[in-house]
Amino acid sequence: xxxxxxxxxxxxxxxxxxxxxxxxxxxxxxxxxxxxxxxxxxxxxxxxxxxxxxxxxxxxxxxxxxxxxxxxxxxxxxxxxxxxxxxxxxxxxxxxxxxxxxxxxxxxxxxxxxxxxxxxxxxxxxxxxxxxxxxxxxxxxxxxxxxxxxxxxxxxxxxxxxxxxxxxxxxxxxxxxxxxxxxxxxxxxxxxxxxxxxxxxxxxxxxxxxxxxxxxxxxxxxxxxxxxxxxxxxxxxxxxxxxxxxxxxxxxxxxxxxxx
Numbered sequence: 001x002x003x004x005x006x007x008x009x010x011x012x013x014x015x016x017x018x019x020x021x022x023x024x025x026x027x028x029x030x031x032x033x034x035x036x037x038x039x040x041x042x043x044x045x046x047x048x049x050x051x052x053x054x055x056x057x058x059x060x061x062x063x064x065x066x067x068x069x070x071x072x073x074x075x076x077x078x079x080x081x082x083x084x085x086x087x088x089x090x091x092x093x094x095x096x097x098x099x100x101x102x103x104x105x106x107x108x109x110x111x112x113x114x115x116x117x118x119x120x121x122x123x124x125x126x127x128x129x130x131x132x133x134x135x136x137x138x139x140x141x142x143x144x145x146x147x148x149x150x151x152x153x154x155x156x157x158x159x160x161x162x163x164x165x166x167x168x169x170x171x172x173x174x175x176x177x178x179x180x181x182x183x184x185x186x187x188x189x190x191x192x193x194x195x196x197x198x199x200x201x202x203x204x205x206x207x208x209x210x211x212x213x214x215x216x217x218x219x220x221x222x223x224x225x226x227x228x229x230x231x232x233x234x235x236x237x238x239x240x241x242x243x244x245x246x247x248x249x250x251x252x253x254x255x256x257x258x259x260x
Contacts, residue, residue: 006033008058009040014051014202015194016044017187020086023059026105028068029086031079038087045094048259051202052194055088055117056101056187057110063100063126063186066108069135085141086113092213095206095232097197101190102126102168102177112139115146115176118209121189122168122177131163149216151175201241202259207232 006029010017018040020027029037044053057063064086072078084090088098089112100106100117106128114120114128122128130139130147138144139160148156151174159166171177181189197205210232215224227233236242240258248255 026062026065027057038081064110101186
């Protein structure tokens with residue numbers, strides 16, 4: 001992987017830890033940072049040995065404060081990364097799970113990054129908001145679409161139309177946070193979730209995520225349940241893991257997943 005300026009990457013077995021590394025601006029992102037993260041997630045998607053990603057922010061204050069407004073206000077060159085904010089918010093074909101370890105402020109685009117992840121583990125000091133209307137903008141990196149889908153339109157509009165801040169505990173109550181952990185333990189909590197995911201076949205995880213993602217907007221349930229339409233389901237049925245799982249169960253031993 002090329003030398004990184006705006007984030008750090010740590011590979012631990014089958015888990016990739018991606019840390020947004022701009023603590024001096026509460027891990028806010030500008031276009032060059034988005035492009036760098038886009039390339040990092042490209043490499044995660046392409047690496048057959050990396051099965052789960054965790055994304056977090058450097059320091060103890062912020063996951064990400066979202067768009068770097070000072071960069072924008074100073075006339076910095078504006079351009080979009082191919083897969084959206086943080087290289088993630090418009091990445092619709094990633095079948096591997098991504099966990100957000102929210103260790104502080106998660107505002108605007110920062111909240112949209114978390115919403116684009118499959119799971120959110122939040123420290124007690126985490127704060128979530130879509131405050132864009134307060135500065136004449138709108139949450140157009142998926143926040144206006146994902147939040148209503150995840151918690152319902154009335155609850156989502158209660159946040160969106162006010163820009164109000166929501167604690168980790170309220171986020172858990174609303175349903176977009178999976179677990180609240182003590183301050184400073186967001187990454188550790190995310191690693192525990194990753195370890196549980198790694199107990200499962202990565203082929204099964206890919207198939208499960210792809211079906212959930214691609215069937216959510218299908219009104220026709222029988223049509224959504226035509227499982228042969230999902231490439232990851234077909235790949236699962238043709239994989240070594242499809243044999244290994246039942247064999248390990250019969251032999252009363254832990255499965256040795258190959259991810260193929």
